[in-house]
Amino acid sequence: MRTEPVTFLCERKIRGSMKLLLLSLLCIIIVRAQDSNLDIRGHRPYDSPREPRPTYRPPPAPVDSGVVYRARPTSPPRAGQLARRVVIQDEGGCRHFEEELGVMCPTGCQLQTAIVKQEGDVRRAVNDLNINVNNLAQSSNIIYRHVSSMESSLKDREKASENNKNVITEYTTELEEQHSFIKENVDNNIPSSIRLLRAALDSVRAKIQSLESAITTQKEYCHNPCTVTCNIPVVSGKECEDIIRRGGDVSQMYLISPDPFFKPYKVYCDMTTEKGGWTTIQNRQDGSIDFGRRWDDYRSGFGNIALPGSKKFCEVPGEYWLGNDKISQLTKLGPTELLIEMEDWEGKKATAIYNRFTIQNEQSNYRLSLSGYRGTAGNALIDGASQLFGENRTMTIHNDMMFSTYDRDNDGWFSIDPQKQCAKEDGGGWWYNRCHSANPNGRYYWGGAYSKDMTLHGTDDGVVWMNLKGSWYSLKRISMKIRAVFGQSK
Template identity: 30%
Template sequence: MRLICLLMLLAFFNTGATKENHATRESSVETKSRFAMLDDVRLLANGLLHLGQSLREFVQKTKSEIKDIFQKLNVFDHSFYQLSVVTSEIKEEEEELKKTTSLLKTKNEEIKNLSLEINTKVNGILQERSGLKTKVGGMEEKLSGLTKSVISPEQLLEITAFKAVIEAQEKNIQTLMSTVQEQQEQLKHQSKRIKSLEEKLSYENFQETAEKPERSNPRAPSLFEYPTNMSSNTSTDTYDFPMDCHDVFNRGARISGVYSIKPNQSDPFNVYCELTADGGSTVIQRRQDGSVNFDQTWEKYENGFGDLESEFWLGLKKIYTIAIQNDTILQIQLEDWKGEKRSIKYSFTLEGPSSQYTIHLRQVSGDLPNAMANHTGMKFSTKDYDNDNDDDFNCAQNYTGGWWFNACGDTNLNGKYMQVRPKGPADRRSGIYWKPERGNAYSIKSTKLIVHHATKADSSFH
């Protein structure tokens, strides 16, 4: 009995020890498992941290790249806008070029047809001439035969008259032939000019040509010498000069040209008088081909320069002596590069040298928009005598030529002459231009300024 109890007690202790050992082993495995999980969490945390930093760097880099892309897009938009503006200007110039080219082609065809017609007429005239020569030869033979026989005086007179008629016809034919030849030469010259102009128009980019030097024509009358074409019916006394071109007209002259006048008891000087059925006008400025350089000094603009038969500026002193005699009208006549001609008239007064030739204008008529409204009351300015009402900018020096500038203003008819039509606003502004305060700017091909007495029609304009 005691043995049985002892065995049961040993078995109990063995069972407890086994359970204790088993519990100890389980706690050791659980501790190891927890440490392993912490290591994995740390590795995962480090990986996530590195991933976050990489993502942050990637986001910052992406933001910088997006910012650069937006800046490039802005530059592209601005460039595209400028390109569209230039493209529209090129399209406008191309349309005008096409119109001008088609017009020139039409004119060239007309000239060719006219030349063919003239050649046909010339051939007909030559045939008639040869026929007339044959007839004259036959008549001469008949005359020689008749002279051998007895001829009555009446027949001799008739034959002589007939011969005179034939000689007159021969002279008329020769005159007609010379006229036809001159016309053919003119047509050839005009055809060459049209072809040259077509070549210039077909050139893609117009290049600004150099200014032509002032043309020296020894036969053209100077501004300071007396004209040689004054007829005796314009004055009874060699020193009795007319006061102006209106006085030249009243004395009987009817042909436009250079005359000597003596206004307001000044020294006599030459002017170009434009004489029409209505009277005489004095031309004070003319631009037509760029043969004279208008970028001159104050002294030149005061005394005058150029060629009275071509391009010239009469001179402020002379214009002043003409303008103070009567109520004077200033007429400005302009022609643009499309061949359109317009004009405008002003009631015109000019102050003397002491006020730097201040101009006063009031529009009285015309089909040209008023671009001189901003210039009235202004003093005359040149590159060496700045009166342009702008302290920081010399308009005459930058835009060339002398004019009544008002902070440069809306027009300059003494600017640089362009040999070809200006392409853009900047080119138009640097040449001869006319731009009213409200309206389109005109690029001018030729100009003419004339002064004459005010008439009742001018004074009745409102």
């Protein structure tokens, strides 16, 4: 049996299909011709007045020439038996995949060529896919570990949260107990305490009003300087040394006149100590006079010169400061010596004597000059505090210093803070350095010993002579007396 080419078989099938298509069209035309009387609206009707009549053009004749294959002899399959596949060989040993598909399908060689061409791309795609799969696996492992870590952390946090809840519950319970305790105290104890405090406050207010009344009375009483009615001795002189030479040998208040062009003034003369003739320029004995005064007060003087005693004259010295102008005037009359007498609260006495003592005038801020110490109290004014050494001790020397008060700062403490002033912190006017080893014009403390808590500024602001009793002991008595040196060498 002859084997026909596959191409011929495909063309034959195509021609058969075209015949069937033409036969179908012919049937449709015949049916439409039979139904020409029907009112069909899907077309566009002809308008005879406006449009020319169409003419019929016959279609071209179908192809009726070419390769004609003979029919393929086949035997029909018997019942229950499959048709045998016919293998059609092509040139070069290649064959089509299926006989029924015809030559339109590629041969095995063509498929092999196409597959070989695509093998490289497929391999690269597979390799890329393997790399992506590996990366995805690594990422999945990382994500898994991260999720595991987060899960562990979440469990820890849940555990910590549970513990915190327990702690909060405990604190809440304790807080409720404290609240109940406080509420009970507020409701029961505090009202009674408030009543007690109000009673104490009313008592304090009454005492304050009583003190204010007493202060007002004292202010009215002391509006003018205190005066005494003592008889003043007839004898007088330039100063107390001159008076004792004129026969005034009793310690009491006298009138002196250092300069005939100025008004005489009263002083207390000590005619018994160290052969007498001492003019008292300062005296502290009972704290009755406040020495925290202004510059003008220290310039003119303040306090009580003397008080009447058992006799009919003023033989008892009072607390006072004679005045810087008067002291300067007296020390400029000639060589002057200074006697400082002290007594503690146990009755022990000490002295400091300086052979030369001079005070300059107000233009020089009453600068102090001293020399020639002797005595038992310690040379605080020239050598400074014996408890200190070096630069710290130098800061407590009073010699060659200017006078300072809280409203006129001339001390050796140079600070940018205006509140850092020796006179403000140490309670009086004095020849302060930075600040003192002696403070005769400080605050008067009863009993001697005092502490920082008792002071206004936390400083040793008492009536202090450091070389005798230290910084935190306020003397019971201290007095400063001067005497002219006439033809004597001391």
